[in-house]
Amino acid sequence: MSNVGIVIVSHSPLVAEGAADMVRQMVGDDVPLAWCGGNPDGGLGTSVEAIIAAIDRAWSENGVAILVDLGGAETNSEMAVEMLDPARAGKVVVCNAPVVEGAVMAATEASGGASLAEVQATAEELSPA
Amino acid sequence: MSNVGIVIVSHSPLVAEGAADMVRQMVGDDVPLAWCGGNPDGGLGTSVEAIIAAIDRAWSENGVAILVDLGGAETNSEMAVEMLDPARAGKVVVCNAPVVEGAVMAATEASGGASLAEVQATAEELSPA
Amino acid sequence: MITSAQLKALIEALSATVAAHAAELTDLDSAIGDGDHGANMKRGFDAVAGEADAISAKPEAEALKAIGTKLVMTVGGASGPLYGTLFLTLGKELTVSPDDYPAALRRAVDAVAARGKSAYGQKTMLDVLYPVAEAVEANKSKAEIVAVAHDAVAATRDRKAIRGRASFLGDRSIGHIDPGARSSALLVEAVAGVL
Amino acid sequence: MITSAQLKALIEALSATVAAHAAELTDLDSAIGDGDHGANMKRGFDAVAGEADAISAKPEAEALKAIGTKLVMTVGGASGPLYGTLFLTLGKELTVSPDDYPAALRRAVDAVAARGKSAYGQKTMLDVLYPVAEAVEANKSKAEIVAVAHDAVAATRDRKAIRGRASFLGDRSIGHIDPGARSSALLVEAVAGVL
Numbered sequence: 001m002s003n004v005g006i007v008i009v010s011h012s013p014l015v016a017e018g019a020a021d022m023v024r025q026m027v028g029d030d031v032p033l034a035w036c037g038g039n040p041d042g043g044l045g046t047s048v049e050a051i052i053a054a055i056d057r058a059w060s061e062n063g064v065a066i067l068v069d070l071g072g073a074e075t076n077s078e079m080a081v082e083m084l085d086p087a088r089a090g091k092v093v094v095c096n097a098p099v100v101e102g103a104v105m106a107a108t109e110a111s112g113g114a115s116l117a118e119v120q121a122t123a124e125e126l127s128p129a
Numbered sequence: 130m131s132n133v134g135i136v137i138v139s140h141s142p143l144v145a146e147g148a149a150d151m152v153r154q155m156v157g158d159d160v161p162l163a164w165c166g167g168n169p170d171g172g173l174g175t176s177v178e179a180i181i182a183a184i185d186r187a188w189s190e191n192g193v194a195i196l197v198d199l200g201g202a203e204t205n206s207e208m209a210v211e212m213l214d215p216a217r218a219g220k221v222v223v224c225n226a227p228v229v230e231g232a233v234m235a236a237t238e239a240s241g242g243a244s245l246a247e248v249q250a251t252a253e254e255l256s257p258a
Numbered sequence: 259m260i261t262s263a264q265l266k267a268l269i270e271a272l273s274a275t276v277a278a279h280a281a282e283l284t285d286l287d288s289a290i291g292d293g294d295h296g297a298n299m300k301r302g303f304d305a306v307a308g309e310a311d312a313i314s315a316k317p318e319a320e321a322l323k324a325i326g327t328k329l330v331m332t333v334g335g336a337s338g339p340l341y342g343t344l345f346l347t348l349g350k351e352l353t354v355s356p357d358d359y360p361a362a363l364r365r366a367v368d369a370v371a372a373r374g375k376s377a378y379g380q381k382t383m384l385d386v387l388y389p390v391a392e393a394v395e396a397n398k399s400k401a402e403i404v405a406v407a408h409d410a411v412a413a414t415r416d417r418k419a420i421r422g423r424a425s426f427l428g429d430r431s432i433g434h435i436d437p438g439a440r441s442s443a444l445l446v447e448a449v450a451g452v453l
Numbered sequence: 454m455i456t457s458a459q460l461k462a463l464i465e466a467l468s469a470t471v472a473a474h475a476a477e478l479t480d481l482d483s484a485i486g487d488g489d490h491g492a493n494m495k496r497g498f499d500a501v502a503g504e505a506d507a508i509s510a511k512p513e514a515e516a517l518k519a520i521g522t523k524l525v526m527t528v529g530g531a532s533g534p535l536y537g538t539l540f541l542t543l544g545k546e547l548t549v550s551p552d553d554y555p556a557a558l559r560r561a562v563d564a565v566a567a568r569g570k571s572a573y574g575q576k577t578m579l580d581v582l583y584p585v586a587e588a589v590e591a592n593k594s595k596a597e598i599v600a601v602a603h604d605a606v607a608a609t610r611d612r613k614a615i616r617g618r619a620s621f622l623g624d625r626s627i628g629h630i631d632p633g634a635r636s637s638a639l640l641v642e643a644v645a646g647v648l
């Protein structure tokens with residue numbers, strides 16, 4: 001699949017899964033999509049290993065946009081991106097956008113074949129500068 | 130309890146429940162909190178009846194701030210507010226803010242005893258004008 | 259004044275056309291939305307039909323309000339409060355000025371626009387409801403009004419969505435008919451067939 | 454150059470102090486955060502301790518990188534990539550310039566600031582790590598360095614949080630010690646006790 005992929009990272013696995021359901025309802029299978037949530041023990045938090053695995057599942061040669069909720073989800077996602085193979089890392093962005101609304105908007109944009117930069121910009125329009 | 134109450138309304142019950150978990154982790158029981166998600170059949174969507182019930186569960190005499198995700202959740206929440214007893218309706222606002230991040234920020238603000246207007250403003254700082 | 263028998267026939271006609279076209283409405287919504295408009299409308303009008311006897315026993319204005327409330331409570335999508343507001347406002351306006359249907363309809367459509375923070379031309383149900391309200395004010399025939407509605411549906415195809423989920427698609431919403439516009443025309447046609 | 458035996462003792466001391474103070478760290482985080490800093494740190498340092506033999510068998514720089522990677526992978530909160538970056542950068546810098554601990558520490562703390570998009574004075578772990586890096590550069594004694602760390606923790610009390618979850622509280626974060634500052638001082642004290 002050549003559309004940009006979407007990864008949803010939340011402190012809560014429920015939020016991540018529910019947001020993925022909302023994305024699927026809008027774009028069906030047109031967009032590679034993966035989610036993760038919870039710390040390595042399953043409590044509220046995020047896991048770098050799970051984020052790396054989610055990036056892998058949503059991989060697209062045209063890039064992957066990650067949507068995150070709060071602080072630790074962002075820091076862990078940025079860390080995960082840096083730990084990727086450098087050839088891949090350059091094709092992954094962490095969006096400065098709300099996790100649920102951003103995921104739906106980013107995926108809708110991606111489903112039309114938009115570039116990674118366009119997908120990111122669409123999601124980030126939802127965020128104050 | 131006199132702190133402003135928080136209601137989380139998402140198209141997805143998973144998102145709403147997970148966001149409520151994240152709120153509870155930040156503020157414990159210091160803030161009246163309720164959530165709902167799903168249409169009247171349980172599919173993705175929202176239910177005015179469920180929103181009214183959630184407002185009731187999170188009721189505070191100092192007001193209730195509702196956080197919503199996309200279009201229908203907002204319209205149904207505004208409809209729900211109008212269907213309340215007028216004395217109550219004036220104490221309920223639908224925030225123009227992202228549902229997960231907004232709920233955590235609004236609840237954190239509410240837990241400090243902030244007014245409804247302050248709680249709403251804190252959540253809405255997260256949204257572009 | 260609409261009779262109780264007419265009200266009952268109206269409810270049956272509305273729910274029948276929604277049920278018959280649910281799959282089509284869902285397909286339209288799948289193209290530029292989340293693919294639930296058919297299911298949403300069917301849930302709402304089935305619920306109304308389930309209380310057809312009780313609702314049609316009420317005076318016209320009260321019956322319209324009951325339909326609106328039922329839709330608000332059961333549709334579950336953005337179209338719920340919007341159509342709900344349409345029927346609720348029709349009921350309210352007809353309580354104040356019985357029999358002034360054109361004015362009631364105009365005010366009801368304005369109320370839908372206020373509820374949706376939307377306006378004519380944004381590729382929504384309003385793109386049908388406003389032309390229909392105008393045709394009713396102009397005292398057009400039922401056949402003419404139905405034709406206006408269907409033409410208005412077709413006109414949404416070339417528009418870019420500015421409100422509702424379809425707006426997320428930006429320019430890609432162009433080339434598709436708006437599902438709420440289509441359902442509005444179906445409701446108008448059903449009403450015209452009964453009254 | 455730190456020996457393998459010292460590395461093993463270091464890992465044990467770090468995980469022991471984190472375990473002993475986990476409840477305190479959690480309490481501090483409950484006051485101005487989400488109450489998981491103790492559990493996060495314990496998860497991370499328990500995981501490091503679980504591989505103490507394998508890690509301490511590595512050369513110093515590689516061992517530090519292994520600790521950093523383990524923390525990144527297991528902590529699960531914002532502190533994971535931050536402390537992870539601290540150890541990873543120490544390892545990288547000591548690979549380039551072995552034995553230049555003051556320079557390695559300074560660069561490692563700068564890397565934490567870059568990772569967190571944060572700076573000294575924002576009521577985070579950096580409010581301890583920067584003064585400690587300075588004391589190390591100034592060749593202060595171990596006892597002095599530990600005292601600097603604890604004083605720096607105390608100084609976070611009157612600050613308003615600008616980064617991390619505590620910043621959500623705005624002015625209400627004033628009057629509380631930052632949990633990450635406290636854990637940093639604990640780590641510094643453990644290191645000073647071993648080396």
Ligand SMILES: Nc1ncnc2c1ncn2[C@@H]1O[C@H](COP(=O)(O)OP(=O)(O)O)[C@@H](O)[C@H]1O
Binds near residue numbers: 201295299423436
């Ligand atoms: N703000 C709005 N103003 C007017 N009509 C709207 C608005 N938002 C959505 N609609 C109408 O509702 C229709 C979608 O209804 P539906 O699919 O049932 O709800 P949802 O979009 O919540 O899934 C759209 O096709 C459009 O006609």
Ligand SMILES: Nc1ncnc2c1ncn2[C@@H]1O[C@H](COP(=O)(O)OP(=O)(O)O)[C@@H](O)[C@H]1O
Binds near residue numbers: 529531578
């Ligand atoms: N952006 C940042 N820069 C520096 N330190 C930070 C930052 N964000 C958080 N911290 C530190 O991390 C600590 C919280 O860690 P922890 O509770 O484990 O993570 P989380 O905040 O994700 O729950 C804070 O007390 C603070 O010292």
Ligand SMILES: [Mg+2]
Binds near residue numbers: 291292293294295335
């Ligand atoms: Mg829909």
Ligand SMILES: [Mg+2]
Binds near residue numbers: 292
């Ligand atoms: Mg819907």
Ligand SMILES: [Mg+2]
Binds near residue numbers: 488
């Ligand atoms: Mg924490």
Ligand SMILES: [Mg+2]
Binds near residue numbers: 045072487529
């Ligand atoms: Mg946490």
